[in-house]
Amino acid sequence: METIFAPWRGEYINGIGNHAKNPDNPQECVFCSAIKATDDFERYIIYRGINAFVILNLYPYNNGHMLIIPYNHVSDLSQLNTETHHEMMDLIVKAQKVLQDVYHPHGMNIGANIGTAAGAGIDQHLHFHILPRWTADVNFMTTIGQTRVIPEKLDETWKKIRASWQKID
Numbered sequence: 211m212e213t214i215f216a217p218w219r220g221e222y223i224n225g226i227g228n229h230a231k232n233p234d235n236p237q238e239c240v241f242c243s244a245i246k247a248t249d250d251f252e253r254y255i256i257y258r259g260i261n262a263f264v265i266l267n268l269y270p271y272n273n274g275h276m277l278i279i280p281y282n283h284v285s286d287l288s289q290l291n292t293e294t295h296h297e298m299m300d301l302i303v304k305a306q307k308v309l310q311d312v313y314h315p316h317g318m319n320i321g322a323n324i325g326t327a328a329g330a331g332i333d334q335h336l337h338f339h340i341l342p343r344w345t346a347d348v349n350f351m352t353t354i355g356q357t358r359v360i361p362e363k364l365d366e367t368w369k370k371i372r373a374s375w376q377k378i379d
C-alpha cells in the first residue's frame with residue numbers, strides 16, 4: 211500500500227508554513243539519533259522521560275501516530291528492566307489520553323512489532339506504536355486505490371500533541 215501526503219489540506223485549514231527537516235546521519239539508528247538531538251520540534255519528539263521517550267512516527271498510518279521508545283538500543287522487551295517496562299506503559303496510557311484529547315478517535319491501535327518477521331521497520335530498536343483509528347478511516351482511497359491520504363503535516367501534529375501532552379496529567 212502506498213501513502214500520499216496531502217499537507218496542503220492541513221495548510222489550507224491551519225495556515226502553517228513549512229519547517230526544515232532533520233539531516234540524519236544515515237549510519238546511525240534513527241531513534242538513537244533522535245535521542246541525542248537537542249531540538250525536539252526538529253525531530254518531532256513529544257516527551258523525554260527517564261528511561262523512554264515519545265516521538266511522532268515520520269511515516270504515520272494516521273494523524274497523531276506516535277512511537278514510545280526506550281533509550282536503550284535493544285530489540286525486545288526482555289532486555290529492559292522493570293522500571294523501563296512500567297514507564298513505557300505509563301507513557302502509552304498518557305499517549306492514549308492525549309490522542310483522545312486532540313483527535314477524538316473512535317478507537318486506537320497500540321502494539322509493538324518484535325523482529326522483521328513480525329513487521330518491524332526498525333527491528334534493532336524496540337518501539338511501541340500508538341495511533342488513532344476511525345470507523346471510516348479505511349476510506350475511498352484505501353479501498354479503491356491501495357493508497358492512504360495523510361492530510362495533516364507533522365509540524366502541525368507535533369504542535370497539537372505537544373500542547374496536549376503538557377496540559378494533560
Ligand SMILES: [Zn+2]
Pocket residue numbers: 239240241242243282283284334335
Ligand atoms: Zn537505537
